[in-house]
Each structure stands twice: as structure tokens, then as C-alpha cells.
Amino acid sequence: MSNRPSSRASTEQNGPSSTGGATTIKPVQVKLVLLGEAAVGKSSIVLRFVNGEFQDNKEPTIGAAFLTQKCKLDDKIIKFEIWDTAGQERFHSLAPMYYRNAQAAVVVYDITKSASLEKAKAWVKELQRQANPNIVIALVGNKLDLQANREVTSEEAEEYAKESGLLFLEASAKTGESVGEIFTDIGNTVFDLAKKIPLENLAQTRSRTGLNNQAGNGRVDLNSGPAEAQPGNCAC
Amino acid sequence: MDDEDFKTPEEGDIVKSPKERVSFRRNKGQPTTMSVESFTHDPIKFNSTITTEKEKEKESSSIFKSIMTLKPPSDITNFVVRSFGGTGEKEKLVEQVKVEERILTPEEEEDEFILSRLKYHAKSTGELSLKKAGTWFTELSNGFQSAKNSFMGKSDDADKDPMDWEFWGKVINDYDNIIASNPRQFRQHLRKGLPEPIRGMMWQLMSNSKSESLEEEYMGLLERQTRLEKIIRRDLARTFPGHEFFKDPEGPGQTSLFNVLKEEQAFCVLVRLMNDFDFRDLYGPKMIGLQVRNYQFDKLIAEQFPTVFKHLEKQDIKSTMYASQWFMTVFAYRFPLEIVFRIFDIIFAEGSEAVLRFALALIKHNQDTIVTLEFEKLLEYLKEELFEQYIEDVNRLIVDASQIKISKRKLDLWETEFIEILRQSSPEVIELEKMKSENRKLMKSYKLLEQNYELLNREHIDLVNNFIEEKDKCERQFDRNEELQEQVNGFKKILTGDRKHAEHQVQSEMDELAQKNIELIRKNADLQDHVHDLEQQLLDARMALANVENEKEALRMEVVKLKAQMK
Numbered sequence: 068m069s070n071r072p073s074s075r076a077s078t079e080q081n082g083p084s085s086t087g088g089a090t091t092i093k094p095v096q097v098k099l100v101l102l103g104e105a106a107v108g109k110s111s112i113v114l115r116f117v118n119g120e121f122q123d124n125k126e127p128t129i130g131a132a133f134l135t136q137k138c139k140l141d142d143k144i145i146k147f148e149i150w151d152t153a154g155q156e157r158f159h160s161l162a163p164m165y166y167r168n169a170q171a172a173v174v175v176y177d178i179t180k181s182a183s184l185e186k187a188k189a190w191v192k193e194l195q196r197q198a199n200p201n202i203v204i205a206l207v208g209n210k211l212d213l214q215a216n217r218e219v220t221s222e223e224a225e226e227y228a229k230e231s232g233l234l235f236l237e238a239s240a241k242t243g244e245s246v247g248e249i250f251t252d253i254g255n256t257v258f259d260l261a262k263k264i265p266l267e268n269l270a271q272t273r274s275r276t277g278l279n280n281q282a283g284n285g286r287v288d289l290n291s292g293p294a295e296a297q298p299g300n301c302a303c
Numbered sequence: 304m305d306d307e308d309f310k311t312p313e314e315g316d317i318v319k320s321p322k323e324r325v326s327f328r329r330n331k332g333q334p335t336t337m338s339v340e341s342f343t344h345d346p347i348k349f350n351s352t353i354t355t356e357k358e359k360e361k362e363s364s365s366i367f368k369s370i371m372t373l374k375p376p377s378d379i380t381n382f383v384v385r386s387f388g389g390t391g392e393k394e395k396l397v398e399q400v401k402v403e404e405r406i407l408t409p410e411e412e413e414d415e416f417i418l419s420r421l422k423y424h425a426k427s428t429g430e431l432s433l434k435k436a437g438t439w440f441t442e443l444s445n446g447f448q449s450a451k452n453s454f455m456g457k458s459d460d461a462d463k464d465p466m467d468w469e470f471w472g473k474v475i476n477d478y479d480n481i482i483a484s485n486p487r488q489f490r491q492h493l494r495k496g497l498p499e500p501i502r503g504m505m506w507q508l509m510s511n512s513k514s515e516s517l518e519e520e521y522m523g524l525l526e527r528q529t530r531l532e533k534i535i536r537r538d539l540a541r542t543f544p545g546h547e548f549f550k551d552p553e554g555p556g557q558t559s560l561f562n563v564l565k566e567e568q569a570f571c572v573l574v575r576l577m578n579d580f581d582f583r584d585l586y587g588p589k590m591i592g593l594q595v596r597n598y599q600f601d602k603l604i605a606e607q608f609p610t611v612f613k614h615l616e617k618q619d620i621k622s623t624m625y626a627s628q629w630f631m632t633v634f635a636y637r638f639p640l641e642i643v644f645r646i647f648d649i650i651f652a653e654g655s656e657a658v659l660r661f662a663l664a665l666i667k668h669n670q671d672t673i674v675t676l677e678f679e680k681l682l683e684y685l686k687e688e689l690f691e692q693y694i695e696d697v698n699r700l701i702v703d704a705s706q707i708k709i710s711k712r713k714l715d716l717w718e719t720e721f722i723e724i725l726r727q728s729s730p731e732v733i734e735l736e737k738m739k740s741e742n743r744k745l746m747k748s749y750k751l752l753e754q755n756y757e758l759l760n761r762e763h764i765d766l767v768n769n770f771i772e773e774k775d776k777c778e779r780q781f782d783r784n785e786e787l788q789e790q791v792n793g794f795k796k797i798l799t800g801d802r803k804h805a806e807h808q809v810q811s812e813m814d815e816l817a818q819k820n821i822e823l824i825r826k827n828a829d830l831q832d833h834v835h836d837l838e839q840q841l842l843d844a845r846m847a848l849a850n851v852e853n854e855k856e857a858l859r860m861e862v863v864k865l866k867a868q869m870k
Binding site: 125126131156157164 | 540
């Protein structure tokens with residue numbers, strides 16, 4: 068994959084601007100994928116995280132949307148490259164293309180719809196079976212602002228997350244509550260993981276996962292340029 | 304422009320009846336031939352004339368053979384009669400060849416293309432009885448009239464937006480014939496966009512959406528609950544969140560969106576789009592159709608815009624990342640609806656593959672920018688900004704797209720190729736999908752056949768009834784004939800039998816009479832003799848009397864003399 072310089076003048080939430088620190092700190096790229104049932108709020112979470120906005124009645128995502136966001140974690144800068152996938156079942160077959168090389172996945176459900184947790188569990192299973200075995204998965208219960216209509220208790224979801232070794236959070240894209248934490252938690256976990264597993268190994272396991280070897284292996288690839296330069300950073 | 308343009312057509316305009324001649328024969332007795340001189344497509348209205356003539360006896364089965372082999376009119380051009388659609392492989396081939404030729408020669412071939420498309424839809428779908436078609440036709444005419452009137456009422460200076468009411472009036476009035484005779488004119492008008500007030504009508508005509516069976520199906524579906532209603536409601540507010548018309552949850556936009564399947568006309572057009580324009584394949588569970596489109600699109604870019612293709616490849620951008628939304632929503636996802644409507648105009652005329660031409664036109668038009676951008680910007684540009692330059696000038700997009708040439712043969716080739724790739728990666732999925740799609744197509748042709756069969760059956764029954772009636776008449780006629788013949792024979796017999804007897808009798812009577820006559824003559828002669836004698840006797844008697852008289856006179860004189868002497 069091409070080693071492509073970051074072209075996005077990112078709206079950074081915290082930390083020094085990447086342009087300023089480009090010579091000293093190179094951002095670590097983390098490819099992240101959002102999965103979950105239709106209309107649970109995947110795009111809204113990303114939109115809140117990237118633009119700090121919330122839009123009622125966002126149109127359904129078709130295929131997948133791509134967004135990036137940088138954020139500072141301690142002394143490091145992470146650049147999240149986010150694939151926001153479509154939740155409708157018919158897009159399912161396209162999902163592997165987006166999660167195949169992802170280092171992190173956010174599996175979203177809607178706390179007001181218990182069926183959406185079941186779908187989330189199915190996604191987790193699929194990821195654990197077919198994605199990068201070291202993928203960091205966060206289970207996120209969205210629509211925390213709709214407490215009154217809650218169908219899924221925190222305990223139930225948390226217990227499942229624990230059993231399956233997932234990060235767990237409840238958040239609200241509408242109010243913005245806990246949205247940033249999703250990404251900082253993931254960032255930290257990815258760094259922790261990188262300390263234990265050499266990136267070369269990650270790359271190998273990744274290439275072995277190929278369930279669909281058709282041309283679409285994700286363009287965001289940790290074994291391309293930045294990653295080679297980053298092991299030191301991650302190990303901090 | 305005047306009202307004459309909108310009169311409903313006469314029956315004779317609609318149905319062209321070829322000369323069909325069918326013989327019906329009795330299997331016994333004297334043959335009867337029923338010849339159907341003018342046989343129209345409508346089972347109810349067909350004129351038959353009965354003639355009887357001498358013919359040799361034949362098997363009775365030939366009657367039914369003749370009925371079953373009745374051929375429908377082959378040169379029907381009007382949209383109302385299109386029940387017998389042959390959409391076999393042969394036609395597909397012909398169509399392919401036409402599309403291929405189109406690349407070689409421009410104008411005429413495009414006319415041919417449009418015609419073959421529209422004919423294809425006309426043949427593959429319609430099933431409308433004359434009666435229904437008539438009502439539909441009146442509806443259209445009225446709709447056109449009121450659209451025209453309200454339009455005329457609104458805009459004071461009609462010159463500003465010159466809508467060719469005359470042309471569109473003719474098209475609405477006599478769609479098939481106008482298009483068949485003026486495909487180029489139609490094409491040119493179409494590229495200027497269908498006039499807003501009649502767009503709905505035209506889409507219905509072009510997709511040939513009117514169908515009794517669909518309407519029946521629709522009525523049946525209306526009564527049923529669907530578990531999908533929740534999902535439909537969920538998507539209402541977020542289908543066109545940016546569009547003013549669709550913003551208010553209680554407003555007309557979202558209401559009509561919810562009812563899109565509760566509006567008969569929209570339902571029929573949607574079904575046509577899905578089934579006949581093959582949009583259904585895009586939305587299947589595995590979206591094979593969409594993947595095929597993307598694959599074809601990639602190939603087309605590689606072929607026609609290699610620089611762009613290389614750049615996209617280098618930037619690792621796949622068509623699924625930006626073009627899926629074009630193909631799935633026919634550009635409605637991001638493009639202004641004014642553009643989307645115009646694109647639909649063309650799709651209704653040329654088929655769903657026209658979206659590829661628009662997609663390529665967009666790439667072509669933006670290629671200089673595309674090759675300067677890198678991944679993120681490029682993806683955003685492709686998804687959000689490609690159409691910007693066309694917003695002010697939609698006509699240019701239509702023209703640009705019309706100049707993109709795509710070979711149907713290659714599209715098919717790529718489709719096969721892609722399906723093969725998929726088959727190798729996940730054979731079950733593709734098999735299932737293919738079977739589903741085939742099943743659907745078979746279902747479609749089955750339904751069509753069933754409809755045709757039903758129609759044939761109805762015609763058959765009508766014919767048989769008619770035949771039986773006529774046969775009955777003939778039978779009665781025949782019986783009556785036989786009866787009369789018998790009478791005649793009886794008379795003849797009586798006549799010939801009696802004649803000899805009569806002659807004989809007359810002869811003998813004559814002889815008798817002659818005899819009598821002779822006797823009479825004899826008697827007469829006797830009597831004459833007798834009369835003669837009597838006359839002689841009378842004469843003698845008279846003589847004697849005269850003598851006596853004379854004597855008496857002489858005596859009387861003597862007496863007088865004597866008396867005088869005495870005195």
C-alpha cells in the first residue's frame with residue numbers, strides 16, 4: 068500500500084497540531100471500523116467525534132464512509148482512520164473489506180433496542196473469527212440520552228463484554244457523553260497491545276486472515292510507512 | 304394545441320386486424336365452413352361471418368387445431384395491446400446486436416436503441432384489456448389537459464420556459480406510435496428533460512407500468528400487514544434529511560414517502576423499475592447487482608480514462624467506496640433532486656445501465672481535479688462534490704452522458720466475468736443469488752405466460768362458444784334442410800307415382816268419354832233423323848193443314864157466295 072502523507076487538515080481536539088509537531092512526533096495511524104445494526108448511531112458517533120456535531124435523522128450510510136481524526140494521548144498523537152460502515156444487512160458482505168485490516172473495531176448497539184445487542188454480539192463473533200486476531204473491540208451502547216426507553220441494562224451488556232474480552236462503554240452521540248472516551252480507551256489499548264506484540268507479527272497474522280482476497284483489502288495498513296517508523300512511539 | 308389533440312382514439316385505431324381465416328368442419332354430414340374474416344385481438348369484439356360451402360369431410364380434431372393456432376396480430380403498435388410478448392433469447396440477441404451497432408453509427412442507431420428499449424419494455428410487461436386501457440387513456444388525456452391548464456395559468460410569459468405542449472400532447476395521446484415514428488425527436492425532447500407537470504405520467508408510460516394484475520396484487524397487498532413497517536418508518540425521516548420537502552415528519556414529503564407503496568401508480572412504477580429495469584438485483588441480500596455495477600464501472604474507467612484509473616488505484620480508492628451510493632440511489636444520495644429526476648428520465652428510456660454513463664460523465668468532467676487529489680480529499684470529492692459544476696446546467700450533464708459510449712456486449716462480458724470471480728470465492732452465495740434471480744425471472748415469465756394463457760383461454764372459450772353457437776345454427780339449418788329435402792322427395796315420389804296413375808286414369812276416362820261421345824254422336828244422329836222425320840212429318844202436316852185451310856177458305860167463300868145468293 069502506498070505510503071501516503073496525511074492530507075487532511077484535521078480538526079484536532081487536543082494536543083499540538085500535527086503540522087507543528089511533524090518533525091518531532093509522527094502520528095500513529097490506527098485503522099478503526101464501526102459495525103452494528105442499522106440506525107443504532109454509528110455515523111452519529113463518528114460525526115460527534117470528528118466534527119463535534121450531532122444531526123437528527125442522518126441518512127443511512129451506503130457502503131461505508133471514511134473519516135479521520137487525530138487526538139493526543141499522553142505524548143503521542145493518534146490518527147484514527149475510521150471506516151463507518153453501513154448497518155443494513157445487505158451491506159454485510161462488504162464489511163470484511165473494511166474490518167479485515169482494522170486494528171480496532173467499535174461495535175455499536177442501541178440501548179433502547181435489545182435486538183441491536185444481539186446483532187452486536189454477532190458482529191463480535193464474526194470479528195473474533197475472521198478479523199485480525201489482535202483487533203481491539205469496543206462494545207458501545209449508544210443513545211444514552213434515551214434512558215427512559217432503555218431495553219438493555221448496563222449490567223447485561225457489561226457482563227457480556229467482560230466475558231468476551233471487549234472494552235465497554237455507554238455513550239450518547241446526541242449529547243456527546245462518553246464519545247471521546249471510546250476513542251481514547253481504544254487508543255490506549257492499541258498502544259498497550261503494541262508493546263506486547265511486534266508489529267511484524269501483527270502484519271503476518273493480518274495477511275493470514277484474508278477471508279475474501281478480492282482486491283479490496285483496506286487501504287489503511289499499519290505495516291505501511293508510518294507504522295514502520297512508529298514502534299518506538301507505541302512502546303512508550 | 305386545441306382539444307382535438309386529446310380525443311380518445313377510436314377502436315379501429317387501436318386494433319389492427321390481420322386477415323385470418325379459419326375453417327371449422329363438421330365431422331358428419333355436409334360440411335360447414337366458418338371463416339373468420341376479420342379477427343381482432345379482443346376476444347369480445349371480433350367479427351365473424353359464416354358461410355356454407357361444399358367441402359370434403361375432415362377429422363373433427365382439425366377444428367380445435369385451428370382454434371389453437373390462431374395467431375394474434377403481429378403488427379400491433381399501440382400500447383394497449385401487448386399481451387403476447389416474446390422475450391426469448393432471440394430477441395435479446397437482436398437487441399444486443401443493435402446496441403453493438405450503435406457504437407459504430409451514431410444517430411440512427413441511437414434511435415434504434417431507444418426504440419428497442421421501449422419496445423422491450425412494452426413487450427415484456429404490459430397486460431391491459433382494451434376497456435382498461437381506454438380508461439387509462441382518458442385519465443392520461445385529462446391529466447395532461449389539467450397539467451397544461453394549470454401550467455398556462457401560472458406562468459404569464461410562456462416564452463420564458465418554452466414547453467413543447469404540442470409535442471408532449473401528441474406523445475401522451477399516442478405514445479407508442481409517436482415514439483415509433485419519431486424516435487429522434489423524442490430523444491431530443493427527452494434530453495431537455497421531461498416537463499415537470501407530466502413527468503409522472505411519462506414515467507408510467509415509459510415503464511409501461513399500467514397493469515391489471517399488478518393493480519390486483521397491489522390491492523391484495525394493501526390489506527396485509529407488514530412486519531417491515533417499523534423499518535420503513537425508521538427510514539422515513541432520514542431518507543432525504545437535507546431536502547426541504549421531506550423535513551417535516553407530518554409534512555407531505557414524509558407522508559408520501561411512507562405511502563409510496565400505498566399509491567397505486569407509484570407502486571406499479573416501482574415494481575417495473577425493480578423487475579423490468581433490473582433494479583431489484585442491486586438490493587438483494589448480497590447486492591450482487593451492485594457489485595456487478597461497480598465492477599463494470601471500474602472496467603469502464605480503466606478502459607476510457609486510464610489516467611484516472613491509475614490514480615484511483617494508486618490512492619487505493621475502490622468504486623464501492625463512492626459509486627455504490629450513486630448506483631443504489633440513482634444519485635439521489637447526494638445529488639440535488641432536480642438532477643436525479645433528469646437522470647431517471649433517461650433511465651426510463653434507456654434502462655438501468657444508463658447510470659453508468661452518468662457516472663462516467665462525472666468522472667470525465669472532473670478528471671483533471673481527480674488526478675490532483677489524494678485519498679481523503681479525493682474520496683470526499685468523489686462522494687460530495689463531483690456534481691457541483693453541473694448544478695447550474697443539468698442539460699450539460701445529460702448531453703455529456705449521452706456522449707459516453709458503452710458497449711452492451713462488454714457489460715455482459717464483465718458481468719459474467721465478475722460472477723465467475725464471485726463463484727470462486729463463495730460459490731454457495733453466488734449460486735443462491737443466481738438461483739433467486741433466475742427464479743424471479745422464471746416467475747416473471749411464468750406469470751406472463753400465465754396471463755397470455757389466460758387470455759388465450761378466454762379467447763378460446765369465446766371462440767368455442769361462438770363456434771358451438773354457429774355449429775348449432777348450422778346443425779339446425781342442416782336439419783331443416785334435410786326436412787325440406789325429405790318433403791321435396793316426398794313430393795317427387797308422389798308426383799312421379801301419381802302421374803302414371805293419373806295418365807292411365809285420364810286415358811281410360813278419355814276412352815270412356817270417347818265411347819260416350821260416339822254413342823252420343825250416334826244418338827245425336829238418330830235424333831237428327833228423328834228430328835228430320837218429325838220435321839218431314841211437320842212439313843207434311845203443315846202441308847195438309849194448308850190444304851185444309853185452303854179448302855176451308857174455299858168452302859168459306861162458297862158459303863159467302865151462297866149466303867149472298869140467298870139474300
